Amino acid sequence: MNRIFSKDILRSYFFLLPFAVFIIAFILIPVVGAVINSLYKDVTFREREFLLFDNYISLFKDSGFWQSLRFSMLFILVSVPFELILGLIFALLLNQIRRFRGLIWAAVLIPWAIPSAISARTWELIYNYNYGLANYLLSGIGITGEPINWLGTNVGAFISVVIADAWKTAPFITIILLAGLQGIPENLHRQSRVDGANFLQGFQKITLPLLKPVIVVALLFRTIDALRVFDVIYVLTGGGPGGATTSLSIFGYNYYINGDFGYGSTISVVLFAVAFGLSILYVKLSRFEAGLR
């Protein structure tokens, strides 16, 4: 590259300017603002007071924080593998379909396209103790004599949230994995069958290893998503019963909504730090540069 172009380069950056303005004004500055706010006592109608790290110290002594952190970790540990397995099964099935392909693919996409707050409302009705679909089906098959109190017990609420969330997110994983599956040359499978391998062996020896990079991407992406889960829980349980399903986002929201911006910001900064660490990992692992040339 020669010198004459350098002025050109500077002008080229102007093309990025509108993009940068939006991101800086409405995402970056708010994040920095939250960091600054977390150093203050900042409650509506009260005087702002500089505290340095007092909020963080209180946070680490706050049993509510540990409860929501524990919930969020447990939620990630249960829901992400569950969604991954579901998504993998869906992707393998979709990859085999020849007839009605467009319609079936679209049907799998529908849960992803419906706003989660709206579908969560339907799940709330499905989980209804007296007349919900879940208890109706379970008693129909004769699995349970007694109806299950889905949203009113700790375990029930946890399972309810995991299932409703998996329903919403499995399609996304399916799409990512499907793209990976379709990148596997068909003749590899044919060759393995000629060599006498059955489906399971072929899956283990060919499909899974070749799919691994895509699985890693899906896994990390979902982990970050699960870490910040909000909509489904807000609608289904509101964080209850007794705080049992309070995710970190719900925990922070509860302070914001009561006008405590200092403490709410402290929670969100901690959540941000964890999510940011994971996203750096994600970016590194996805080796995104390869796709761009």
Place this chain on the structure above:
Amino acid sequence: MREEKVKTILIAAGVVLMLSFCLAPFFFMIVTSLSKNPEFLSPAADYQFTLQNYSSVIFKESLHFIDYLRNSIIVSGVAAVAGVLTASIAAFAIARFELPGKMLVLFFALAVSMFPQISIVGYLFKFMTWMGWINSYFALIFPYVAWVLPLSLWILTSYFSQIPKELDRAAYVDGCSRLKVLTRVIMPVAMPAILSTVLLAFIFAFNEFMFALILTSDHHARTVPVGIALFQGLHGEIPWGDIMAASAVTTLPVVILTIIFQRRIIAGLTRGAVKG
């Protein structure tokens, strides 16, 4: 060949199970919305068909459902179009110019798209209050543009990179400026891709919940997801019939769009999520 037959049956069974899981909540929503009594699954009640829930949701002004729907469509529509236009300018620069650090921009956009909303919304609330924008379209449109930008940038950069560079070169030879090359050459060629990106951005903004929950307070700006999440009966009971009818009215267009543009949505999502 018997093995083939077993395989076909297994796949068919699997597909049926998969479809039931994916569609059951949606069907339950529709069926309940058409029922006079939302408790029809309990032994004491029975199912009676009615359109009452739909007419109440659409015509009862006190429910404000139509207001929520209008707000959602305006806010998401404006944000999607503005976001995709902004992203195409940036994507053009990244796909075509020799910009030092352009990979860093993409890297950064990806990281930004993973920020938890809760760490943004507290300050946004203060900022919007200060601007006097709380409970107005502005309070949602600006953050939504920023929210759909990373995804749009990724998808568009990937599409633009695939357009042959000879097209630009011919236009430059004819004396076009770079902005003209973008608007006269790249954008027309990539129009299907741009439109599908607009659709994706629209779905993203339309689904957004937390910003809308915190930055709006009533039907003047509240969006559909928040409106439906907060639907309450007058006496504390949950008006399931109304909620399911409102949900059905909202999701049906989304479902139809998904069926029509299924291929494009999948292509866009794949580009956005798994490059490389």
